[in-house]
Amino acid sequence: MILDVKDLTMRFDTKTVFQDLNFSLKEGSMTALLGPNGTGKTTLINILMKLLVPTSGSFKFGDQVRLGYVPQFRNIDAEYPLSIKSFIGLNAPLIKTSKIKAQIKHELEETHLLEIQNTRMGEASGGQKQRAYLAQALLDHPNMIILDEATASLDPVAKEDLMKLIQHLNKEHGMTVLFVTHDVPLARKYMDEYLYLNHQTIKQGKMSEFEGDYE
Numbered sequence: 001m002i003l004d005v006k007d008l009t010m011r012f013d014t015k016t017v018f019q020d021l022n023f024s025l026k027e028g029s030m031t032a033l034l035g036p037n038g039t040g041k042t043t044l045i046n047i048l049m050k051l052l053v054p055t056s057g058s059f060k061f062g063d064q065v066r067l068g069y070v071p072q073f074r075n076i077d078a079e080y081p082l083s084i085k086s087f088i089g090l091n092a093p094l095i096k097t098s099k100i101k102a103q104i105k106h107e108l109e110e111t112h113l114l115e116i117q118n119t120r121m122g123e124a125s126g127g128q129k130q131r132a133y134l135a136q137a138l139l140d141h142p143n144m145i146i147l148d149e150a151t152a153s154l155d156p157v158a159k160e161d162l163m164k165l166i167q168h169l170n171k172e173h174g175m176t177v178l179f180v181t182h183d184v185p186l187a188r189k190y191m192d193e194y195l196y197l198n199h200q201t202i203k204q205g206k207m208s209e210f211e212g213d214y215e
């Protein structure tokens with residue numbers, strides 16, 4: 001197991017977001033974290049990223065885990081001056097040795113951004129910006145990535161491109177994927193398992209057996 005969650009409970013003041021969540025993720029799995037608005041998906045991710053402390057319960061990552069996090073791309077100002085390449089390099093030491101330059105180039109290739117590396121982030125499309133965030137995360141050589149609504153504001157083609165890239169990382173590099181989304185059809189197409197957070201509890205199963213689209 002790459003992640004084991006035990007009796008995890010989160011309360012804000014008197015509001016219980018979820019109670020006694022139990023689940024685990026297998027190494028190399030592709031899991032969609034689904035659930036209606038406000039059921040605590042982001043809260044759960046923030047706990048796993050150690051940005052929030054749970055009220056009770058625990059979780060444990062496998063000893064070898066290197067966790068990467070890909071946020072939903074922000075509305076970067078059209079005037080934002082950094083190129084795609086420089087933006088990715090923000091997640092690397094300031095002094096760019098040849099080794100680091102080679103790593104950045106590798107991630108530009110991996111995320112299909114090499115040819116447009118000098119485009120300003122402000123001018124890049126939503127899909128390109130989202131792939132730049134992914135490339136930033138990949139610089140840390142993660143073997144597990146958490147993506148928070150990474151396809152939410154992308155057009156259909158950009159969505160498919162991103163999902164194919166994630167699929168490639170999973171199949172070719174054995175990356176474990178936890179993908180927060182509201183897009184059930186997309187999850188059905190690309191994910192193997194689901195975690196469904198609702199009514200303060202979580203259900204886990206095979207994506208092909210997920211019933212309904214809850215929206």
Ligand SMILES: Nc1ncnc2c1ncn2[C@@H]1O[C@H](COP(=O)(O)OP(=O)(O)OP(=O)(O)O)[C@@H](O)[C@H]1O
Nearest residue numbers: 012013015017035036037038039040041042043044
């Ligand atoms: N810091 C906080 N203080 C108090 N309540 C909070 C805090 N953070 C989140 N909440 C509440 O916890 C609940 C879960 O929020 P969360 O953002 O985790 O849901 P979500 O499933 O990610 O929603 P969405 O799908 O809309 O992104 C919400 O009712 C929210 O108002």
